[in-house]
Amino acid sequence: MPGGSGSSSRTGVRVVVVGDRGTGKSSLIAAAATESVPEKVPPVHAPTRLPPDFYPDRVPVTIIDTSSSLENKGKLNEELKRADAVVLTYACNQQSTLSRLSSYWLPELRRLEIKVPIIVAGCKLDLRGDHNATSLEEVMGPIMQQFREIETCVECSATTMIQVPDVFYYAQKAVLHPTAPLFDHDEQTLKPRCVRALKRIFIICDHDMDGALNDAELNEFQVKCFNAPLQPAEIVGVKRVVQEKQHDGVNDLGLTLSGFLFLHALFIEKGRLETTWAVLRKFGYGDDLELRDDFLPVPTKLSPDQSVELASEAVEFLRGIFGLYDIDNDGAVRPAELEDLFLTAPESPWDEAPYKDAAETTALGNLTLKGFVSKWALMTLLDPRHSLANLIYVGYGGDPAAALRVTRKRSVDRKKQQTERNVFRCLLFGPQNAGKSALLNSFLERPFSENYAPTTGEQYAVNVVDQPGGNKKTLILQEIPEEGVKKILSNKEALASCDVTIFVYDSSDEYSWKRTKELLVEVARLGEDSGYGVPCLLIASKDDLKPYTMAVQDSARVTQELGIEPPIPVSMKSKDLNNVFSRIIWAAEHPHLNIPETETGRNRKRYRHLVNSSLVFVSVGAAVAVVGLAAYRAYAARRNSSS
Known part of the structure; x- marks a missing residue:
């Protein structure tokens, strides 16, 4: 399975170069930009752009030089926060600059919460004497163990042009093909999200669903991801590599999931992340190993x-x-x-x-x-x-x-006096201990509990409700805790996404009814003010207890005044629900009914009707006057011509 470079949605990579003064930052940038030994280098190099064809991925790199002086620290921090990757320099001939990586620079990057790949570049390699000759692994190993955010380390020299382009190639590669989402260096294994994504890809490619990729399926996979077929000898080679290291990676049917995952772990260990990323991106994954937006045609611009x-x-x-x-x-x-x-x-x-x-x-x-x-x-x-x-x-x-x-707009549903929706959303209001949570539990056919625990956050209950004639509708009940009411009702569009509002009160408690009445009026006013009036239903819970007499009389009067149905008595404890959930569905299916109307709302409607009638009267009167004037002019013209 030969690798290829994966396409990325990025249009550019911004690399910020930091490090102690005199470590060779500007010389490194100048040498990379001109591909030659720099003769004269400014103290801080101007922003430099490497063209798209500079590296195989064909994504331009912009390099930002920085000053390490205290007076420029604010600008340095700003640049770091805009970076896609950081190149952190030290001078190979100055031990003190190497020590400063772990004593100052790396802790400082953590303090600033710079969460991008870091490439450590040892500059001035040509000036390091033989007496300082130590392997890069020996020098950087302990630092990389302590600071896992370091992607790689490279030694270079702007004077001899040794590995100068490599520094920014590694920086670009770390951004376009990041290691962190794919591989856990501590455990030396693929990360769970990476395994899940590769498993999905394997299942998609296993057309005959036999748990293995045969030669034809492997070849099709290769063509899809890398636009090149696998030769028979290459397929044999891939299988041989897997069999040597992973005993269950290949069977008589082909390459198993275990073998497929092993191959990708091998690519990553050998630094060929672009191969795995090419596969993931071809199947729609972004850097977070979730499907990208261009693979998810979700409706936008909804009312x-x-x-x-x-x-x-x-x-x-x-x-x-x-x-x-x-x-x-x-x-x-x-x-x-x-x-x-x-x-x-x-x-x-x-x-x-x-x-x-x-x-x-x-x-x-x-x-x-x-x-x-x-x-x-x-x-x-x-x-x-x-x-x-x-x-x-x-x-x-x-x-x-x-x-x-x-779905169609609810305002259109109201005008047509019907809806085409299959899923209805209902907001559930009511004071504490009114029985809201008990109603939700009954909806989900959970046993009634005598223990009361106030709801602290929004709770949802969703279920399919069987309607007469085999019709099925899905009902979503969203319980609004009393302390959350103010926040909900402060939003003018709060009722727009709602099909029915439900008000639950304890029918045996005076305060419960009075508070519920206040909530009902508040919601009614919000509906009138916003133009998103919705059907409202009252539910008188705890019908097994002795009712609060005034609530019975007052609720009848209030519902009549508002033009909505009288309260529905229920008892969750006795499991006497009075067909309440079907009645909620009925209210949602008749969106023009049970919309409460306050006295203010009625007056406003009468005023609008009066104004509209007046405008019609004025327009009719004006039309009569115009017709009369035209007739008079025609009459006058005829009389003048006859005389």
Whole structure:
């Protein structure tokens, strides 16, 4: 598997040269730029650009010289923060400058949080006497052990032109083909993300899915990545190298995954990172070992009241994938099986909030099919790019551009009095201890708990709700803790991305109802002010307790005044949910109903209607006047002509 240089999206590499005064920084730059021994060198060289064809990757390098004087320290720090790579110099004939690398320069770069490759260049090699002759490995080994950010070390001489171009070649190479994402020097192994990416590439290239790359598949892989076929003798040679070092790297069917990974580790150990990077980039990976944006055609320029859903083809693919991993066919996948599914992704996307506990699981903690599809729906709504990337990581082979669909604007849905959405997002408001979390748990069919723990951050619950006629809709409930209400409502577009707002209150508690009423009015006003009014539903929880009488009477009056449905009584403890989730779906499917209207809003609407009517009256009156004037002029003209 011969290597080739990988293409990079970079249009240039900026290299900043630093080091003690007199270590040869400017002479090194001058010699590299002119490809000749410099005669006269300025104290600080002007920015220098090496042309694209200077190195094989054909990416221009801009070299920035710096002064190490104290008065120029601010400018030096600015340049370092803009660097893609740093060349750190010492003088081979001055031991003190070598010592300063670890006593000052490298700690200083860490202090400034310069997280780019560092190339250490020993300049003035021609001036080092024979009595100082020690190997570079002996000199730099301990320093490189202490400072892992050093990519490589090279000794050079501007006077004799020894290895001068190499210094900036290594700097460019470290930026275009970085080691850090691929290889762990301490462990001498490929990093987990690199293994996951290469495993996905191997699976893609294993067309007959027999767990090995045969000669034809190896050749096709070589042509795709390097635009050159492998000769039969080269294939034999590759296999022989692998077999000698990795006993399970080759079998009767061809090169195994183990052998494929071994080859890439070998390339990296031999300094041929460009080979592995060429493969990764051909299959869409960026420097972070995630798929690049140009491989992810995600919809952009959405209106605030639009959302993104998975297309039906993508949902069917996910159902099929679930079936493959549900080995015992019990309708659920174990956490270990879920981990296996995402072994070709950079990491499992659902290990952290908001996805971790957001969907339905069995009593044993296994993810159901409804839970699996629901988590994908939530990820697509919150982060379409991440969802599409993971869809591709787990093997989706359809057109990525057709995997996602953008929903119609909610404002259009209201006018048409219907929606085409399959996924609905609902914001869940209510005071503490009102029963919001209990409602979320009931939604996910989790047992009721008497222990109360206030919600401190936003919580999500997502599930598929079966509707009459076999219709299925996905409902996303987002619980807003009471202390988070102010932040949400301070955003004028907060309701734009929402299909229904739900207000939960403890029907046995006076304060709970009064606070909920305040929240309802606040949301109603925000909807009127922003133009993003949404259906609102009240849920009277804890229906198993004695009701607060005034709340029953007041809620009937308030809902009637606002023009929304009366509260839905539920008891999570008694499992009497009054079909609440289907009723939420119904409200979302009828986006023109249950939008609360305050007295101020009604007055504003009446005023607008009055103004519009007046304008129509004025325009009609003006039209009559114009027609009358035209008729008079025509009459006058006829009378004049007849006389």
